[in-house]
Amino acid sequence: MFYHRSGGIVADSRQPLYRMKAEFFKTLGHPARIQILELLSTREYAVSEMLPEVGIEPANLSQQLSILRRAGLVTARREGLSVCYALTSPQVADLLRVARAILTGVVAGQAELLEDVPESALMAESTG
16 A cells, blocks of 8 residues: 555555555544544534644644545645545445444443443452
């Protein structure tokens, strides 16, 4: 996988698909990037609108947006003095929804496991 001069990721046919997927998921491996993509799942945002929503420094937001743009997950367009960002594909929003559903199931499963453990075992675990 390498970056094309247009800014998107181009598949390197010599790399196995699982490696390309790993690189893709590495790109998603930062909480701020996930938060940005979640915001952009609802609509296009100007950078100035994202700042209070994401709650990170402007330079950090710019860096995270640049990584997402190079990965081909978001597009940028200038509107007057503002730069507006949008998802490149609705499939990005779909991926985030699927991840949320998986995590909801995992958390629910963990809660069920805790309910099955006797309280005395939990107390012993926390004190010892």
